Amino acid sequence: MHAEMPTTCPLCAAPTPDKSGRTHTDGADLYTQYGCSACGVQFWWPLKNPGAEWYSKHERYGVRNADPVWNATYNHVKTLSFLREHKGAVLDVGCGIGNFLGAAKERGWQCTGIDFDPDAITAARQATGINDFEATDVVTYAKVHPEKRFDLVTFFDVLEHVDNHNEFIASIKSTLVPGGYIAMSMPYRKHALWLMKGDLPPVHLTCWDRSSLKRFLEARGFDVVYMRRSSEGVWPIVMKLRFKYGTRLSFGAVSAVRRTVSPGGVSPGARPLAVRAVHSLAKLKDALIFGLPALIIWLAMIPTPRRYVDLFAIARMRA
Numbered sequence: 001m002h003a004e005m006p007t008t009c010p011l012c013a014a015p016t017p018d019k020s021g022r023t024h025t026d027g028a029d030l031y032t033q034y035g036c037s038a039c040g041v042q043f044w045w046p047l048k049n050p051g052a053e054w055y056s057k058h059e060r061y062g063v064r065n066a067d068p069v070w071n072a073t074y075n076h077v078k079t080l081s082f083l084r085e086h087k088g089a090v091l092d093v094g095c096g097i098g099n100f101l102g103a104a105k106e107r108g109w110q111c112t113g114i115d116f117d118p119d120a121i122t123a124a125r126q127a128t129g130i131n132d133f134e135a136t137d138v139v140t141y142a143k144v145h146p147e148k149r150f151d152l153v154t155f156f157d158v159l160e161h162v163d164n165h166n167e168f169i170a171s172i173k174s175t176l177v178p179g180g181y182i183a184m185s186m187p188y189r190k191h192a193l194w195l196m197k198g199d200l201p202p203v204h205l206t207c208w209d210r211s212s213l214k215r216f217l218e219a220r221g222f223d224v225v226y227m228r229r230s231s232e233g234v235w236p237i238v239m240k241l242r243f244k245y246g247t248r249l250s251f252g253a254v255s256a257v258r259r260t261v262s263p264g265g266v267s268p269g270a271r272p273l274a275v276r277a278v279h280s281l282a283k284l285k286d287a288l289i290f291g292l293p294a295l296i297i298w299l300a301m302i303p304t305p306r307r308y309v310d311l312f313a314i315a316r317m318r319a
């Protein structure tokens with residue numbers, strides 16, 4: 001696929017964005033990265049979300065519902081504690097299986113969630129006991145419910161997937177009360193690519209840092225009230241080294257013990273003591289082999305922005 005080069009920035013409409021020098025090939029599709037000197041956003045071209053069907057088949061997103069992570073993240077908890085004085089109605093856009101809304105409900109927020117994945121919505125409804133979920137996107141939601149207003153609209157790890165930024169933000173604004181809040185997270189674009197291999201098109205279409213996000217929000221009627229980058233921890237680096245180099249050092253102990261303990265196979269969930277013990281030993285082995293290299297890598301990244309993988313912000317709509 002060859003796309004005409006963009007003549008204006010798709011976000012701010014300034015003329016002739018520049019190529020960043022990066023390209024990415026996904027199957028037969030070639031993507032070129034551009035940077036806009038006017039608004040500071042970097043975007044991949046063609047800038048096109050591949051759609052709900054593609055996501056349901058994508059290996060990472062397809063299995064998300066089968067093996068979900070239920071816990072609220074640091075950003076989720078921070079949002080709820082930062083805005084505890086403004087508690088009211090919250091809309092979570094791209095709510096997934098409802099891990100943010102579950103935490104919001106516990107703290108007394110009145111919760112609504114939307115996600116374009118109907119399987120995620122079914123899982124979210126069961127897990128949280130919240131009834132107000134719809135399988136839709138925010139542009140459609142705002143049109144179908146023109147009367148609905150929220151004190152807070154959240155979109156965690158959504159903005160980098162979006163290809164209609166101005167329409168997206170306009171729809172969110174139309175669902176907010178005057179002076180309402182938004183909270184969002186996304187990959188921080190200066191991260192080391194090996195820390196976040198999935199931060200590429202067609203999954204992630206735009207790349208953000210603090211100043212481009214601040215400018216984007218301010219130009220659309222918001223004031224940023226909180227912003228934070230988070231760095232990768234040491235243990236995820238241990239895990240990355242393990243997945244890259246670990247198979248060569250694996251002794252197959254876990255599967256060997258499994259075969260010995262129950263030759264007919266073990267039902268999922270039932271983990272005999274011996275299997276658990278070997279799992280713990282395997283974890284200890286990872287820590288011993290990869291802990292020190294991971295720590296050295298982590299320490300070496302401290303003076304650089306390459307260790308930051310996540311950007312998080314809370315902003316308030318000007319009344």
Ligand SMILES: [Zn+2]
Nearest residue numbers: 009012036039
């Ligand atoms: Zn621009």
